[in-house]
Amino acid sequence: MEFRMNIREEAVKMKQVAPVLAASSNEERNAALRAIGQALQAQKEAIFAANAEDCRAAEEAGIAQAVMKRLVFNEAKLTDVCKGIDQLISLPDPIGRTLLKRELDAGLVLERVSVPIGVIGVIFEARPDALVQISTLCLKSGNCAILKGGKETAQTNRVLFSIIRDAAVSAGLPASCLLQAELHNEIDELLQCEKEVDLLIPRGSNQFVQYIMNNTKIPVMGHADGICHIYVDRDADQEMAVQVILDAKTQYTAACNAVETVLVHRDIAPSFLPKLARALHSASVRLRGTQEAEDLIVGSVEAAAAIDAVDIMTDEDFRTEYLDLILSVKVVADVEEAIDHINRYGSHHTDSIITRDDAAADRFLQMVDSAGVYRNCSTRFADGFRYGFGAEVGISTSKLHARGPVGLEGLVTYKYLLRGEGQIVGDYASGRSSFHFRDLM
């Protein structure tokens, strides 16, 4: 018999306690995080047992080996999430920071202070470590969270969630600060809670994120597509370019920050493309090239081994996130054409230029309209941990508020505080008083 929770009722309670959590001190929130880390260690056998059940069921269902790796929650993953919790504890308090302090007139002082967003709903893939990361990021930033994880790890999620919630509440955080949704139809109920939920963060397939975006009035943070580009400029270090592309395509092919399209400057394409084709062929990556790219690869004796791996591509391929060992390749006239292509076909996620030419790099970094624009490194660096944020709740391609990997700072907003001595606007409108706008910090 499955317990049927009313998500909206729970969300209403959560909305009411949100200001209480927002008013908690960094010490109180850190104490809760420490308690969570200790409880996870103390009750690890229960977690591992639940995870073994999930993994057995997944194996019986014939799940792919790559997916299987994500479901597992073992001693190594426990160590990782506990390290992550320690790192969160060591980070400065993201809330209560004064972002602006301005005297508007004598005795009238305006402050902008960072505050939590409030109630955040996160819907994420079947990865038990994500549940720990997301819940602790939300608590550190003073946010209440409603969590819905992938069903393949339902047993593990249930055990993890109750350990985390109980530890947080025992440590003094409000009872309704965390909520777990378990049933798929609860997602639709959550989407209707626009009065109670301040932000939704869906993680998953393009299709899933689009569904969320199209079916709620709650602001959604995240990204649907991750169509990342690497542009190999005329003045690129070609060996570096091959290594960076291999890493960006194969180090974690299913990640949103994996490269999907390589653009190559026409002047170096004849020498570079065959080299790239050989390296990719060895890594089992298939190429989809424009006719020009194909001719250069197929025409080169050097790249003979890669010939069978080149498909002629369609325009639609440039808008496709393969998430697979497939790479689009196109020859471009110069950095301007590369920029145009990326701004037109890309998803404004993360794009990189490989070049020794400072002018071309500056132009690329300036003109490419993406959350991450890189020079001489792999697009796979787009990640909250690698940016030094401790962890991330997702990567945002939105331009409002948070862009790129979203860590603690992306989980807070601000409010304006104005302290006066009875000032009224009429006096300023009539000219009896006037503002002097003096920044105090």
Place this chain on the structure above:
Amino acid sequence: MEFRMNIREEAVKMKQVAPVLAASSNEERNAALRAIGQALQAQKEAIFAANAEDCRAAEEAGIAQAVMKRLVFNEAKLTDVCKGIDQLISLPDPIGRTLLKRELDAGLVLERVSVPIGVIGVIFEARPDALVQISTLCLKSGNCAILKGGKETAQTNRVLFSIIRDAAVSAGLPASCLLQAELHNEIDELLQCEKEVDLLIPRGSNQFVQYIMNNTKIPVMGHADGICHIYVDRDADQEMAVQVILDAKTQYTAACNAVETVLVHRDIAPSFLPKLARALHSASVRLRGTQEAEDLIVGSVEAAAAIDAVDIMTDEDFRTEYLDLILSVKVVADVEEAIDHINRYGSHHTDSIITRDDAAADRFLQMVDSAGVYRNCSTRFADGFRYGFGAEVGISTSKLHARGPVGLEGLVTYKYLLRGEGQIVGDYASGRSSFHFRDLM
């Protein structure tokens, strides 16, 4: 014969030039602003003539006197908008600011820099000065803008827009950086441009803003309701409270930051409410009180003059933005009940406490979940000019990105720039390399 423009085609062009405008220098954008100010002065007779036509038509249509005042664009309004332009020129460049600079590892440097949002659509009321303010705010912040003003000032808007656009383009900004929409059905076309338009800012009635929010996938910034509160605490300076409430209700009754509900501490209600009732009665403000509030006012000989002006209120009144000379009044037990009421019935816009008690004030400022939370001053201060932002494109009750009055800073976002020397993620995943996260500023 009306020229029928294709909004999407124009928006596509605008999207393409957006990175060019984003790459312009502060000097180039300031030169355009100076040219706009000069052109407005030089061609003021044409503006005044067009405005006279609009005003004549409005008068014939029998428009209300309060609305009429907004339609007028005369010498005084011209001086005001030109002052506003000078102030914008004097403000520091909001784009290209380094918000974070961190060495991730030797030779791998991450920066977060502020960049324009891109293409912004603003739909605003019939106020010609708003057209000047919004277009110059967008240009200063490097954003392209699609402007749709109220139809009552269509002639004035057309003249103002062509002066502003021509001056900006003559000064060197890209030709498609500004676009005017004139027909009402062009709004619906604009709402479909989610690929081209990065942000919509609708200003107007609750109903209109709701319509926009419900009919587009473009992110919307702004507010539907402005249900602002003033809580008069037990330890309030009662004379100050009366003056602040009068200002907040009557200084500009139709503004979103005008007060709609006054909450009064029970201990002072018997002495304070009659005083307030008399003052409001003199200012022609009708009261809607709870039964308890009404009894206190009606029962007081002192407030006899106000008796006829008290209506018994319904719960729904607390959720109503009157935008009129009507005020809801409720007696509460303490600051906690005031906070609960505001968080439940308010619109998270701007709320103020009147008190001499620091503890009550701190609690209120901490717990009220609104974009502006004030102490001892009028809610009418919620305004970009009064905050020292120069001007505003609107006031946001959203918690994502921009909250409260939205000036230049609310019109920019950031991107992450990462500069390396060929670094690949594989080396960090395998442990060959490790991050050292050193903040450089």
